[in-house]
Amino acid sequence: MNTIETEDKYFIPFFNKIPISIERGEGIFVWDEDGNRYIDFTAGWGVTCIGHANPVITNAIIEQSKKIIQNPSSGLIYSPPRARLLSLMSEILPKPLSKVFFTNSGAEANDAAIKLARKVAGRTDVISTVKSFHGRTISTASATGQVKHRDKFKPIMPNYKFVPYGDIKKLKKEMDANTAAVILEPIQGEGGVNIVPDMYLKMVSEMCKKNGSYLIIDEVQTGFCRTGSMFAIDGLDLKVDFLTMAKGIGGGFPIGAFAVSEEVAQKIEKGDHGGTYCGNPLGCAVAYAVIKHLKDNKIDEYVASIGDWTLQILKQWKKDYQDIIEVVRGKGLLIAIEFFDPKQAQSVYQECQNQRLLVNITQEKVIRLFPALTITREEMKEGLDILNSVIKHQWEEYHKIKRGLGLES
Numbered sequence: 001m002n003t004i005e006t007e008d009k010y011f012i013p014f015f016n017k018i019p020i021s022i023e024r025g026e027g028i029f030v031w032d033e034d035g036n037r038y039i040d041f042t043a044g045w046g047v048t049c050i051g052h053a054n055p056v057i058t059n060a061i062i063e064q065s066k067k068i069i070q071n072p073s074s075g076l077i078y079s080p081p082r083a084r085l086l087s088l089m090s091e092i093l094p095k096p097l098s099k100v101f102f103t104n105s106g107a108e109a110n111d112a113a114i115k116l117a118r119k120v121a122g123r124t125d126v127i128s129t130v131k132s133f134h135g136r137t138i139s140t141a142s143a144t145g146q147v148k149h150r151d152k153f154k155p156i157m158p159n160y161k162f163v164p165y166g167d168i169k170k171l172k173k174e175m176d177a178n179t180a181a182v183i184l185e186p187i188q189g190e191g192g193v194n195i196v197p198d199m200y201l202k203m204v205s206e207m208c209k210k211n212g213s214y215l216i217i218d219e220v221q222t223g224f225c226r227t228g229s230m231f232a233i234d235g236l237d238l239k240v241d242f243l244t245m246a247k248g249i250g251g252g253f254p255i256g257a258f259a260v261s262e263e264v265a266q267k268i269e270k271g272d273h274g275g276t277y278c279g280n281p282l283g284c285a286v287a288y289a290v291i292k293h294l295k296d297n298k299i300d301e302y303v304a305s306i307g308d309w310t311l312q313i314l315k316q317w318k319k320d321y322q323d324i325i326e327v328v329r330g331k332g333l334l335i336a337i338e339f340f341d342p343k344q345a346q347s348v349y350q351e352c353q354n355q356r357l358l359v360n361i362t363q364e365k366v367i368r369l370f371p372a373l374t375i376t377r378e379e380m381k382e383g384l385d386i387l388n389s390v391i392k393h394q395w396e397e398y399h400k401i402k403r404g405l406g407l408e409s
């Protein structure tokens with residue numbers, strides 16, 4: 001049996017699989033088992049921030065794995081790679097976040113933040129937003145504002161409330177003395193790259209403070225330069241109590257983290273949380289190398305500039321293909337092209353694959369681009385040229401149908 005047959009036989013079929021089997025990658029490119037090259041605009045779902053097979057990561061893995069991979073007694077015993085990573089993170093985390101713990105994934109980071117927020121606040125309720133995505137554990141699925149990821153697992157965890165993203169009045173209405181926390185993505189990623197004004201985030205922060213509720217900012221998708229700053233909330237001066245991270249932090253190595261403010265840290269007691277891999281030496285060595293690379297090479301500034309450049313090109317497409325593209329939006333290298341018709345978005349998604357460009361589709365009609373942050377302009381242009389020709393073809397087909405119906409000449 002080949003790879004595809006084997007996976008189809010033994011892998012639990014949670015996904016609408018793409019019939020491509022990738023063997024290796026380099027930068028933004030990946031190659032299938034037959035040696036065909038693809039452009040990866042998904043970065044493994046926003047993960048491989050410094051590109052595939054980056055020597056920065058391979059060397060960190062080699063060097064650390066020669067020394068030690070898992071600490072004896074895990075978190076009980078001190079570990080130099082963990083200390084180095086903690087120290088580096090203290091330089092980049094927004095104030096007033098001061099202490100960090102490590103997880104294996106984004107869902108786990110959110111799960112822990114929610115659990116601890118309830119405990120330290122001594123309150124029960126968590127307010128989340130419609131279209132949010134916070135993970136697939138039972139608690140984070142319960143915190144996710146998308147019915148398809150949540151309601152089929154009933155009974156879900158109780159005491160979650162949902163308000164429309166960006167609607168400050170609805171949030172105020174739901175907040176009361178039982179509100180332990182508000183959990184919020186600074187930009188909703190899975191929800192379709194939904195961007196709210198900075199003012200909204202500031203008001204949520206102030207409202208939480210006033211109400212004695214904690215603010216959990218989920219930067220799993222937006223963190224580590226994805227939106228053109230180390231964290232999407234940088235410079236906003238929010239009172240963040242918990243910040244959750246994953247994806248980009250390990251550049252492809254599965255590691256996540258959450259940070260808490262000093263105020264929260266003081267209320268946490270021994271035994272409140274833990275985990276077998278909580279900052280294991282291998283994961284920490286990789287995360288250290290990735291963050292140092294992002295920082296030393298000012299990848300945040302680079303992403304802001306290439307992201308703006310890309311968005312300008314897409315804004316022109318919106319004008320050129322205005323009857324099929326509803327809107328383009330994005331920040332840094334988290335970019336969306338939303339189509340009016342899910343069928344058109346699906347065709348674009350499919351045809352890009354046929355032309356060896358891998359993009360992502362979310363919310364049925366949003367094509368999401370989130371390539372490696374180190375992508376060059378030439379590489380971006382190569383991918384965009386394919387995408388442009390695919391969208392142009394869709395647009396021509398649309399007009400052909402209209403002409404056939406006598407709706408235009």
Ligand SMILES: Cc1ncc(COP(=O)(O)O)c(C=O)c1O
Nearest residue numbers: 105106107133134135220221246
């Ligand atoms: C904002 C956000 N939070 C949490 C998660 C869950 O992270 P993980 O898949 O690492 O559990 C995701 C995953 O896409 C995400 O985008």
